Amino acid sequence: CADIDECATNNGGCDVNATCTNSDGAFSCACNAGYSGDGASCVDIDECATDNGGCAANASCTNTDGARTCACAAGYAGDGLTCADVDECAAADESPCGANTVCTNTAGAYSCACADGYEDDGAACVLDTCPGVANPDQADLDEDGQGDVCDDDDDGDGLPDAVEDTNGDGVVDAGETDPRDDDSDGDTLLDGDEDANHDGVLDAGETDPRVADTDGDTVDDGLDAAPRDPYVCGDAAADGCDDCGSGSYDPDNACDDGDACTVDSCGGVGVGCRHERIDDGSVVGCACADADGDSVCDVDDVCPGEDDTVDVDGDGVPACLDCADDVATVFPGAVEVCNGVDDDCDGTIDSADCPDAALALSGGGGCSGGAPASGAAGLLLAGLALLTIRRRRSEALATGRSHSRRSR
Structure with missing residues (x-):
């Protein structure tokens, strides 16, 4: 006889959640782990019902068919079998409580409190x-x-709430208006602020600094958009532009007193404008536009981009216009003499007054008035004079070109 393997057919008749074991001439059934019963019938065991299923105290146990799972509770981290507290206050880049707060870590959580000097307004910690x-x-x-x-x-009107609270209910009601909230003199400062003695009357001695006219543009400081700048009008009359006072700026390119004010009409230096507004933080005034910084107004500058004040030879002509600024006798407009030099900087050496080489050159320059020599001596003298003139002209031309290049 041969043994029959009962487990080979329909699990030997055991429960689907059981294991069938064949033996010699027989078989047995046993429920799988997580189930209980006689093998022929098996039911799930709820592992979580005993000792939290073996999960950590700070974990939740979830029963499943024939097993269970463990998960750490919020505020803890781990595999469920072991869970450690998470320090929320230290882990985050920013405090989870928000600005102006103190975060305190607790087991599995954290608490928030406003920092010293701040108070909770219901939405955030704000300055107390x-x-x-x-x-x-x-x-x-x-x-x-x-x-x-x-x-x-x-309400900051200079009158205590107790005085304004006419019905004595401890609250300044909407109907309990304060006359000191008015601005009777139109200087933009409340009457209550000006009433230094709080008698309800603006006395003559209770002056308002906003009534002053610091920049002298006839606009009270309290109404002046720029109380320190006389070139910006307050335009109290709303007529486009009021008259400025001392040192006004106007499109006539002048800084004269009493002119009609045009607010920065040149847009700074501007094309064709003689003057520009200056304000270095402490001084406001009117100055000529001077792009090259040589203290010569651009509109008067004969050499824009160069310093007009440089005059090496002291001849009164700036270097930028002088073809030889190292020679005081050479400058535009100088008297041209017969010396082989372009004295008047007109590009021509000597003048038409000295065409005859037979005229002897005087020791101090200029054309000699003497009569030409005669005979062989005259020819010799004329030859020597001609050579001298040619040599001096060559030297002068070289010097002129050098000066010309330097003046550029």
């Missing part, structure tokens, strides 16, 4: 405008850094 006094919304009507609940003049 009333330290030691509850002020949940941090309201600050006059934006003076002091919260309304601890500010005895929360």
Whole structure:
């Protein structure tokens, strides 16, 4: 006889969650791990029901068909069998609590608190405008850094709230208007700020610095868009441009007192403008446009881009116009003499007054008035004079070209 393997057919009749084991002339059934029963019938075991399924205390156990899974709870990290606390306050690039806060790590979580000097307004930690006094919304009507609940003049009009609160309910109601909120003199400063003695009246001695006219442009500082700059009008009359006072700027290219003000009409230096506005942070004034910095206004500058004040030979002609600035007797307009030099810088050496080489050159230059010599002596003298003139002309031409190149 041969043994029959009962397990080969339909798992030997064992439960699908059981294992069939064949033996000599028989077989047996046993439930798989995670199941319980007699093998013929097996049911799932809930591992999580006992000791959290072996998961860590800070993990959750989830039963599955014949098994279970473990997962660390929020605020912890690990494989579920072992879980460690996560320090949220240290792990993040920025505090999870937000700005102006103190983050404190706790087991599996963290707590937030506003830093010293800040208070929670319900949405964020903001600067505490009333330290030691509850002020949940941090309201600050006059934006003076002091919260309304601890500010005895929360509208900043110079009159204490207690005076404005006519019905005595502790609140300055909308109907309880303060006459000091007015600007009776139109200087943009509230009457309450000007009333230094708080008597409700603007006395003569209670002057407002905004009434001053610092730049002298006839526009009170309080109404002046640029109280330190006389070239910017406040235009209180809304007529396009008011008259400026002292040192006004106008399109006539002048800086004369009392002219009609044109605000920066030249756009800085500008083409054709004689003057430009200057403001170095401490001084505002009018100065001529001087691109090359030689203290000569551009419109008067005979050598734009060069220093007009350079005059080496002291002949009164700047180097940029002088063909020989190292020779005081040579300059445009000088008297041309017969010396083989272009004295007047007109590009011609000597003049038509000295065409005859027979005229002897005087020792000091200039044409000699003496009569020409006669005979062999005269011819010899004329030859020598001609050679001398040619030599001097050659030297002068070379010198002139050198000066010309240097003047460029």
